Amino acid sequence: MKLKNQVLHRTHKKPIVWDAFFKENSKPKQLVIFCHGYKGFKDWGSWNLVAEHFSNEDLFFVKFNFSHNGGTIENPLDFPDLDAFAENNYSKELEDLDSILDFILSENFEYENEINKTNVTLIGHSRGGGICIIKTSEDKRITKLITWASICDFEKRTATTGGLDKWRENGVKYVLNGRTKQQMPHNFQFYENFIENKARLHIESAVKTIIQPFMIIHAKDDPSVKFEEAEALHAWNTKNKLVSIGNSNHVFDASHPWGNTKLPKALQTVVNNSFDFIKK
DSSP, rough: OOEEEEEEEHHHHHEEEEEEEOOOOSOEEEEEEEOOTTOOTTTTTTTHHHHHHHHHTTOOEEEEEOSSOOOOOOSSSSOOOOHHHHHHOHHHHHHHHHHHHHTSTTOOOOTTEEEEEEEEEEEEHHHHHHHHHHHHHHOTOOOOEEEEESOOOSGGTSSOTTTTTHHHSSSSSEEEEETOOOOEETTTHHHHHHHHHTTTTOOOHHHHOOOOEEEEEEETSSSOOHHHHHHHHHHHEEEEEEESSSOOOOTTTTOOSOOOSSSOOHHHHHHHHHHHHHOO
């Protein structure tokens, strides 16, 4: 069963577009919720193929677009709504993840009988990994956590060395999207929101409080988020498990668009390790 481009409407908040992949057999399945990263979206690259692999393992796999990731209901791919992207921040992403959890785990969810509500795994890629770490530290509904190429620090990605005054003065700064060639806007509210919620958004503190089983998967040669960040996550809570992937990159050799019917070898290794951890 594939539920594609479903819409979760919320009062006075932007809607969330989500997918679910699962075998419809009325047997409660472990729930896996996937969070994409910065300048990402639920249908990027091989994420749909990844979802199929999880479904084939008899897991209930959900992925979604953060409400302010730049996508729309009509076009959930890429970034047609840069005004929304400009108003995104970490707090909104945490709120979005909470909304998805509340919705999928509610008694009103249409496929409630397909889910084991006592077995919930979060998987986050890159910045989504940081979001999942914070959420896992706060929410007892989460029973396992897996990060793929996760960041270990929000602060150094929020403040801009030498550019903070200019950002404040202009009210916006731009980051080039190398693939789409769009200038991606970040309104100054992004920085203000981080400062207001700095304690909550401290990943190191969150990692140290996590009691759920936690697996960190990271490519040794990741050029975007260095392997040292995975080592830091592991050092802050040595009860977790660190898995290194050799000869790969930040997206484990996937790309967008992905036309192959097979996952790249590195990403298949990531998926297999995730299966083993979830089912253990």
